[in-house]
Amino acid sequence: MLHRHPLRHAALLIPIAILAAVSSAQKADSIHYDEHTRIFRMDAADVTYAFGVNNVEELEPVYWGRAVAANDPLPAPHTMPEASSNDSAPTVTPKEYAGWGGGLYPEPALKVTFPDGNRDLVLHYVSHKINGDELIITVKDIERAVFVDLHYSIDPATGIIGRWAVIENKTSTPIMIEAAAAATWNLPRDTDYSLRYLTGRWAGEWQLQKQAILPGETVLQSKRGSTSHQNNPWFAIERGEHPDEESGDVWFGALAWSGSWRISVEQDQLQQIRVTGGFNPFDFGYKLAPGKQLETPKFFGGYSHEGIGEASRILHRFELTKVLPQGPMPKPRPVIYNSWEATEFHVDEPGQSALAEKAASIGVERFIMDDGWFGQRKDDHAGLGDWYVNKEKFPNGLKPLIDKVHSLNMDFGLWVEPEMVNPDSDLYRKHPDWVLNFPGRPRTEGRNQLVLNLARKDVRDYVYNFLDDLLSHNQIAFLKWDYNRNWSEPGWPAVAPDDQKEVYVEYTRNLYGILAELRAKHPGVEIESCASGGGRVDLGILRYTDEVWPSDNTDAFDRLRIQDGFTYAYTPEVMMAWVTDSPGWTNNRTTSVAYRFLSSMQGSLGVGANLNKWGPEDFATAKQLIEAYKGIRETVQHGSLYRLVSPRDGSETSVTESVSSDKKQAALFTFLHSSTMNYPYPRVFLRGLDPKTTYAVTSIYGRLSKDTPTSASGSYWMSHGVDVELKGDFQTAAFRFDAK
Numbered sequence: 231m232l233h234r235h236p237l238r239h240a241a242l243l244i245p246i247a248i249l250a251a252v253s254s255a256q257k258a259d260s261i262h263y264d265e266h267t268r269i270f271r272m273d274a275a276d277v278t279y280a281f282g283v284n285n286v287e288e289l290e291p292v293y294w295g296r297a298v299a300a301n302d303p304l305p306a307p308h309t310m311p312e313a314s315s316n317d318s319a320p321t322v323t324p325k326e327y328a329g330w331g332g333g334l335y336p337e338p339a340l341k342v343t344f345p346d347g348n349r350d351l352v353l354h355y356v357s358h359k360i361n362g363d364e365l366i367i368t369v370k371d372i373e374r375a376v377f378v379d380l381h382y383s384i385d386p387a388t389g390i391i392g393r394w395a396v397i398e399n400k401t402s403t404p405i406m407i408e409a410a411a412a413a414t415w416n417l418p419r420d421t422d423y424s425l426r427y428l429t430g431r432w433a434g435e436w437q438l439q440k441q442a443i444l445p446g447e448t449v450l451q452s453k454r455g456s457t458s459h460q461n462n463p464w465f466a467i468e469r470g471e472h473p474d475e476e477s478g479d480v481w482f483g484a485l486a487w488s489g490s491w492r493i494s495v496e497q498d499q500l501q502q503i504r505v506t507g508g509f510n511p512f513d514f515g516y517k518l519a520p521g522k523q524l525e526t527p528k529f530f531g532g533y534s535h536e537g538i539g540e541a542s543r544i545l546h547r548f549e550l551t552k553v554l555p556q557g558p559m560p561k562p563r564p565v566i567y568n569s570w571e572a573t574e575f576h577v578d579e580p581g582q583s584a585l586a587e588k589a590a591s592i593g594v595e596r597f598i599m600d601d602g603w604f605g606q607r608k609d610d611h612a613g614l615g616d617w618y619v620n621k622e623k624f625p626n627g628l629k630p631l632i633d634k635v636h637s638l639n640m641d642f643g644l645w646v647e648p649e650m651v652n653p654d655s656d657l658y659r660k661h662p663d664w665v666l667n668f669p670g671r672p673r674t675e676g677r678n679q680l681v682l683n684l685a686r687k688d689v690r691d692y693v694y695n696f697l698d699d700l701l702s703h704n705q706i707a708f709l710k711w712d713y714n715r716n717w718s719e720p721g722w723p724a725v726a727p728d729d730q731k732e733v734y735v736e737y738t739r740n741l742y743g744i745l746a747e748l749r750a751k752h753p754g755v756e757i758e759s760c761a762s763g764g765g766r767v768d769l770g771i772l773r774y775t776d777e778v779w780p781s782d783n784t785d786a787f788d789r790l791r792i793q794d795g796f797t798y799a800y801t802p803e804v805m806m807a808w809v810t811d812s813p814g815w816t817n818n819r820t821t822s823v824a825y826r827f828l829s830s831m832q833g834s835l836g837v838g839a840n841l842n843k844w845g846p847e848d849f850a851t852a853k854q855l856i857e858a859y860k861g862i863r864e865t866v867q868h869g870s871l872y873r874l875v876s877p878r879d880g881s882e883t884s885v886t887e888s889v890s891s892d893k894k895q896a897a898l899f900t901f902l903h904s905s906t907m908n909y910p911y912p913r914v915f916l917r918g919l920d921p922k923t924t925y926a927v928t929s930i931y932g933r934l935s936k937d938t939p940t941s942a943s944g945s946y947w948m949s950h951g952v953d954v955e956l957k958g959d960f961q962t963a964a965f966r967f968d969a970k
């Protein structure tokens with residue numbers, strides 16, 4: 231019989247070098263190990279996270295929540311008793327990282343099949359190391375040499391914990407990994423939880439959902455090969471019957487992976503909440519040869535006791551300082567112009583030059599030419615894969631346009647879609663085997679294109695080389711990296727059938743590798759992640775890209791809801807928002823230039839309208855509002871966001887406020903959908919100001935009630951509030967508050 235309960239005092243087995251590391255790390259602030267209770271404890275910001283080695287040598291969660299005192303007793307973990315003959319101790323005892331084995335019914339973190347048919351895997355503690363803010367715990371199967379290093383990091387400023395696993399096969403035969411999560415998060419046992427998550431579709435991303443967590447399992451996932459519009463790898467769990475934006479306990483997490491992913495949220499038979507996330511086990515199979523390792527994506531988790539508003543702000547700070555490539559404090563995003571909605575595929579040198587002149591005249595800082603400049607691209611039927619400049623449209627290459635843009639004091643950005651190919655292209659005619667496919671089966675097209683198999687080295691090299699070449703020979707400051715379809719027939723016929731499913735890992739790794747290499751070689755170049763709008767936004771891609779395109783839907787009213795949902799998980803810094811034409815293609819809705827600007831000014835501002843159609847008044851308003859935006863952009867992009875009134879659920883109004891990190895400035899945006907019954911606009915109460923500082927208020931656009939003082943204390947603006955003069959349909963006003 232297998233020995234599932236090795237020595238209780240396994241600490242005695244920890245090698246001396248590791249014990250030395252432990253005692254030196256005990257001096258470190260954030261991570262401690264208590265040899266008596268065998269508890270690991272991590273503390274940072276206002277958060278404590280603790281788990282320990284239990285009586286059967288498994289890692290069992292102890293606590294995650296608001297910081298407790300350093301000397302508070304945390305009881306040593308102990309397996310729960312069998313709940314019934316149907317619910318044995320191993321399945322009811324919560325676990326940090328469970329192998330599928332030993333009668334486990336909730337989602338396992340790791341599931342493997344051995345060549346002899348054994349599929350039982352039970353992971354026991356072996357040893358640990360603490361290196362500053364990182365803890366690595368090694369666990370191993372009770373019998374076979376399958377080791378897993380469980381990594382934990384804690385961010386001192388936000389208390390956000392990063393977790394990931396490295397699985398190593400030290401047996402002498404390959405093993406097949408069928409499921410590999412980064413982590414399981416366990417919440418305090420309770421039944422009063424609700425889950426928030428983000429769903430959507432093309433042109434309708436970032437819809438915030440809420441549902442009670444009941445017994446059973448809710449699965450958030452993408453099986454599409456990339457992050458997806460339909461579900462985003464973020465969750466938040468609120469406790470209590472009426473949690474609100476600024477109060478209550480909230481646990482949240484985000485998975486840093488841009489391939490197929492899954493997060494399962496379970497309430498088990500003893501009402502324990504377990505959240506397990508990592509690679510999507512659907513169609514997954516990673517053959518791990520002897521001596522090889524598989525590293526999972528990172529799963530970040532945080533906690534706030536000040537509601538979901540603060541949870542978002544914590545996550546925003548973490549993204550700005552610890553995730554984005556230009557962290558700890560990225561450069562504010564420039565105001566951009568993008569040609570897509572103006573010219574679609576019909577780009578040429580004179581047309582783009584004319585738009586560039588107009589864009590420069592209103593204060594745009596970066597001019598981006600979108601799709602259409604390469605190969606035989608006239609529409610979406612041809613050209614993807616052939617990354618040479620189209621001679622009919624640009625007879626002298628890109629240089630004259632780029633020089634023109636520079637002469638107008640803007641930098642130049644270019645659209646690419648590197649992972650795709652049209653069957654009507656030289657590349658596909660030459661390399662039909664480069665796409666994801668199952669031989670002999672139809673190749674399903676989406677927007678007349680197929681997906682190149684980036685897991686292949688030759689494809690990876692091709693993609694890297696053409697981009698490197700483009701950036702080396704042209705003065706390009708920015709790439710808009712697009713990705714316009716999901717996977718189908720994800721075969722990789724060039725490798726053995728047993729190895730083909732590795733495409734789910736290798737593709738995404740190669741994508742990250744290309745981005746990292748390009749950034750290293752061209753450090754001045756910034757990159758946007760776009761995927762038919764917001765189809766690839768996650769903490770994985772954000773390590774290599776500076777901004778994202780949240781949605782192709784640029785309707786200023788729809789955008790209020792889209793942007794509201796987006797900010798639950800991601801910082802406004804990366805949230806590109808363009809002012810486009812009215813009536814817009816999405817809803818045929820007419821809104822004023824100012825309304826469209828103020829909607830976009832809540833994120834990183836861009837203009838995507840056909841400026842050839844604008845009149846002098848439009849240019850004047852645009853110029854004034856772009857100037858005003860530059861005066862508040864640091865606050866909007868790097869400050870603290872307060873979602874004062876939500877645009878969701880048919881709300882007639884919506885209000886956001888951003889407060890700069892030093893609390894010296896705030897920017898307030900107010901929107902009215904439609905006034906009814908002669909009601910005045912509800913009073914707006916600011917948040918996050920310094921109560922004792924005096925702030926002067928000035929209008930960016932629109933009016934406050936005439937009784938409003940020109941300056942008052944932070945306390946006044948927060949407690950007394952302000953009355954905004956708004957009436958009509960699709961009305962808006964914005965104000966800034968500056969410390970005197």
Ligand code: DGJ
Binds near residue numbers: 760761779781
């Ligand atoms: C989809 C993107 O989301 C759009 O902004 C635009 O770049 C088009 N692709 C171009 O084909």
